[in-house]
Amino acid sequence: MDVTVTAVSSNGVYSFTKPNRDSITLLAGLGVEGDVHAGVTVKHRSRVAQDPTRPNLRQVHLIHEELFAEVGAAGFTVAPGDLGENITTRGIDLLALPTGTLLHLGDEAVVEVTGLRNPCRQIDAFQDGLLKQVVGRDAAGHIVRRAGIMGVVREGGLVRPGDTVKVELPAEPHRPLERV
Incomplete structure (x- = not known):
């Protein structure tokens, strides 16, 4: 199956949702041009309150579209x-x-x-009960986060729906994703 971008979104003000755009511009070391979370240091409100000088490891948030069908099956x-x-x-x-x-x-x-994105209770304010759909526990009792991943921009450029995504894995040994 081809790996593609199906939508791009950004917002210049703090809000839970982000409107879809025809394109977004990624800026190296900063994030999405014009997005409230762009910057070298943390921009997420809870992280700024803890330490505003920390590096921004959450410049870009990505979600797999398949998650929407999964939560849709549960009525969301x-x-x-x-x-x-x-x-x-x-x-x-x-x-x-x-x-x-x-x-x-x-x-x-x-x-x-x-x-990994560490989703918060704002998801339940969006749709009550949705947080339990994107955060749960596996059979061993470990927390499983399914609300997407975070990244930093290494090379800037324009991103549009329909663009291909090519994956380049890092050298082994691979480290599993943890919350950021």
Whole structure:
């Protein structure tokens, strides 16, 4: 199956959802041009409150479109941008990628995967009960986060729906994703 970008979203103000765009521009070392979470240092409100000087490992948020069908089967309606992601993909298990994977998006942009999104209670404010669909526990009792992955922009460029995604795995041994 081809791996593609199905939607791109950004928002210049803090809000849970992000409107879809015809394209977004990724800026090396910063994130999505004009997005509230772009920057060298942390921009997420809870992280800024803890330490505003920490590096921003959450410049770009990606979600696999297949998640929408999974939560849809449980009665939830979620569309691209609804969960605050910048890039929605199809055809790749983003959650299974190791830390340090490079995602080549379109002709120029490259995002390095830094970790898992740690979803918060705002998801339940969007749709009550949705948080339990994207965060749960496996058979061993370990927390499983399914609300997408985060990354930093290594190479800037324009990203549009329909663009291909090429995956470049890091050297082994691979490190599984942890929350960032």
